Amino acid sequence: MRPSRKAGTPATECADNAPPVTGARYVSTYNNHKPAGFATAGKEGSAMHTDLYSTTLRQLNAKIIPFIILCYFVANLDKTNISIAALQMNADLGLSASMYGLGVGMFYISYIIFEIPSNVIMTKVGARIWIARIMITWGIVSAGMSLVQTPTQLYVMRFLLGMAEAGFTPGIIYYISCWFPKSNRARAMSFFYMGSVMASIIGLPISGSILNMHGIADIAGWRWLFAIEGIPAIVLGIMVLWRLPQTPDHAPWLSTEQKGWLKAQLARDNAGVEVGNNHSWLSALKNKTVLLLSLVWFLQAFGSIGITLFLPLIIKSMASDQSNIVVSLLSAVPFIAACVFMYLNGRHSDTTKERSWHLGLPLILSGVSLAIAIWSSNLLVAYGLLVLTVGFNFALTPIFWAVTTEKLAGVAAAASIAFINTVANFVGLGLPPVLGKIKDATDSYHYGLLIVAVALILGGIIGVLVSRPARPGVAGPSASLKQGSR
Numbered sequence: 140m141r142p143s144r145k146a147g148t149p150a151t152e153c154a155d156n157a158p159p160v161t162g163a164r165y166v167s168t169y170n171n172h173k174p175a176g177f178a179t180a181g182k183e184g185s186a187m188h189t190d191l192y193s194t195t196l197r198q199l200n201a202k203i204i205p206f207i208i209l210c211y212f213v214a215n216l217d218k219t220n221i222s223i224a225a226l227q228m229n230a231d232l233g234l235s236a237s238m239y240g241l242g243v244g245m246f247y248i249s250y251i252i253f254e255i256p257s258n259v260i261m262t263k264v265g266a267r268i269w270i271a272r273i274m275i276t277w278g279i280v281s282a283g284m285s286l287v288q289t290p291t292q293l294y295v296m297r298f299l300l301g302m303a304e305a306g307f308t309p310g311i312i313y314y315i316s317c318w319f320p321k322s323n324r325a326r327a328m329s330f331f332y333m334g335s336v337m338a339s340i341i342g343l344p345i346s347g348s349i350l351n352m353h354g355i356a357d358i359a360g361w362r363w364l365f366a367i368e369g370i371p372a373i374v375l376g377i378m379v380l381w382r383l384p385q386t387p388d389h390a391p392w393l394s395t396e397q398k399g400w401l402k403a404q405l406a407r408d409n410a411g412v413e414v415g416n417n418h419s420w421l422s423a424l425k426n427k428t429v430l431l432l433s434l435v436w437f438l439q440a441f442g443s444i445g446i447t448l449f450l451p452l453i454i455k456s457m458a459s460d461q462s463n464i465v466v467s468l469l470s471a472v473p474f475i476a477a478c479v480f481m482y483l484n485g486r487h488s489d490t491t492k493e494r495s496w497h498l499g500l501p502l503i504l505s506g507v508s509l510a511i512a513i514w515s516s517n518l519l520v521a522y523g524l525l526v527l528t529v530g531f532n533f534a535l536t537p538i539f540w541a542v543t544t545e546k547l548a549g550v551a552a553a554a555s556i557a558f559i560n561t562v563a564n565f566v567g568l569g570l571p572p573v574l575g576k577i578k579d580a581t582d583s584y585h586y587g588l589l590i591v592a593v594a595l596i597l598g599g600i601i602g603v604l605v606s607r608p609a610r611p612g613v614a615g616p617s618a619s620l621k622q623g624s625r
Contacts, residue, residue, distance in 0.1 A: 347467025
């Protein structure tokens with residue numbers, strides 16, 4: 140019997156899938172464990188079943204994944220291009236470092252406020268339509284930032300950008316869940332998140348090149364930057380409506396047999412799933428493991444958010460004689476290291492079946508590298524240490540979410556993941572203004588970055604402790620969640 144549609148799930152899209160969960164951004168990306176159904180598929184199925192499996196997934200990977208990677212690339216580009224624009228914009232608008240930090244933080248205020256309401260609306264109108272709306276509106280706002288004339292206008296536009304973009308990532312996660320069986324969903328998510336790092340590797344040099352358009356038509360380079368980089372989001376938002384089919388039945392590139400197999404597999408994956416009816420958020424938020432994991436992710440965000448948004452300015456302060464395009468290229472290199480470190484650390488952790496040190500040690504090394512870089516008098520050494528700081532900071536990401544999903548279960552886990560991500564977003568709200576004020580007061584980034592280094596080291600130590608496996612026969616702190624406590 141076909142499972143009944145959950146309340147609040149859009150009738151026209153993915154009716155048998157659970158609605159999206161706010162903040163469940165990084166879970167499926169690094170959850171590389173295959174469900175039991177996958178392991179037995181070869182035994183139960185015929186050669187035709189195996190062929191349908193491979194050909195259908197090949198089509199999904201070719202038709203859906205590249206487009207959503209591109210969408211996520213543009214999302215992160217429009218969110219972080221302010222770090223490159225600041226190389227010119229701060230002087231034009233008369234922004235101090237603390238005022239710039241406030242402008243960065245305004246994005247996170249609205250992002251935190253509106254993400255849950257955005258997800259609620261998405262369950263009513265459908266993920267595909269809502270993703271298109273999100274992309275079009277954030278593209279308009281991003282392009283509109285080219286028109287700001289005062290610091291106040293910048294704050295307002297950054298607030299509107301966070302409001303417009305809120306709900307995008309959960310929307311994509313929801314859409315992927317409507318198409319990819321659980322056995323391949325994690326892989327699909329991992330490709331999706333590559334768009335984020337690629338925005339730093341490729342996007343920063345692109346932004347730096349646009350910045351060099353300064354003076355063309357008597358327009359400042361940073362204004363060209365916002366205007367040009369806002370356009371792709373609008374175009375892609377329109378394309379979402381015809382590039383991302385509503386359901387498998389609407390996909391012209393799937394055969395009738397492939398559609399039937401995919402719908403049956405998705406129905407099997409979601410049979411009997413209950414979301415949000417038997418557990419409260421309170422039971423999750425009271426749990427010791429959830430609170431400790433939230434603290435680890437919060438402290439990690441000091442690096443992933445704080446350093447990322449200030450990296451071009453930090454490098455410019457180290458090499459003031461370099462052009463903006465060189466600074467943007469130098470700012471991209473640490474994220475290449477991040478991709479390599481993330482892959483190697485995740486692969487080694489899965490191979491060795493060890494989690495604790497693969498989670499905590501990179502964060503500790505990230506903090507130590509940053510602390511040494513701060514006081515290094517050799518610019519080349521300091522830059523190399525900054526590369527290691529960013530690389531190690533991102534290396535723990537797949538391990539963190541593997542540990543989180545291994546320790547928590549059920550709907551309470553979804554609530555916990557939402558809480559963990561929300562807590563981390565507060566770093567984006569509070570840290571940039573603090574770093575800016577310290578820079579203004581001391582005329583140096585050293586003391587602000589020292590705070591970041593201490594936070595990373597502390598987060599790594601806590602990460603080692605919280606990710607240790609429970610001793611046999613001893614119930615771990617997440618046991619109450621697994622049992623569905625309230």
